[in-house]
Amino acid sequence: MSDVDLNCREENTKLSSFPIEILSFNIWNNQLSIPGTLDFLMSFNVTKKLSNDIEFSTKIQRKLGPNWIHVPCLAGIGGCEKQSLCSLIQKACKTNSFIQSNSKNSKNPCSCDLDIGIYTIEHVPINIKRKKSAKLAQPITPGQYRLQVMFLKSKPNTIIGCVIGYLTLLKSNKFV
Known part of the structure; x- marks a missing residue:
């Protein structure tokens, strides 16, 4: 990952602070194949x-000239459906990859109800699948990409956290 915009502040300076403040975000993979596995770290502070x-x-965007072009959900890649943060936390707990700074005070350190405090999710494998129904020989081409992760409270549908990472794809289907 070449650069990270924690809490999407560079992208939109008018944003107020979110209940989930991203402290750090890193993708550990030197290369990412599609299909493949993503290994990442994210630390965040829950303020309420x-x-x-x-x-x-x-949301994935590809840079073409000076503009960022949205990559739609094709072959399971791009702007696809929402996923549960609780499911990710539960997966991380199974491998002791979910760390809560105030877990000594918590009755259930793997609870999906997040108390105020700092949390870290690290080395949790996220499988990136290619849908068999997609008829794309190469869904992604070499170039610069922007990956945005938005955290949302489902009712009401409100943004509560955000992070943007910038990646460069050197060869088809390999992020570096």
């Missing part, structure tokens, strides 16, 4: 108690 109805969505 949040219930378990948090989702996250990803």
Whole structure:
């Protein structure tokens, strides 16, 4: 990952602070194949108690000249459906990859209800699948890409956190 915009502040300076403040975000893969596995780290500070109805969505954009072009959900890649943050937390807990700074005070350190405090998710494998129904020989071409992850409270549909990472794809289907 070549650059990270924590909390999407560079993108939109008018944004107020979110209940989920991203402290760090890193993709550990030197290369990412599609299909393949994404290995990442994310530390975040929860500034107010949040219930378990948090989702996250990803948006991928490709740089063409000076503009960023949205990559639609093709072959399971791009701007696809929302996913449950609770499911990601539960997956991380199974491998002891979910760390809560104030877990000594918590009755259930793997709860999807997030108390105020700092949390880290690290080395949780996220499988990136290619849909068999997609008839794309190469869904992604070499170039610069922007990956945006938005955290949303499902009811009401409100943004509560954001991070943007910048990647360069050197060869087809390999992120570096």
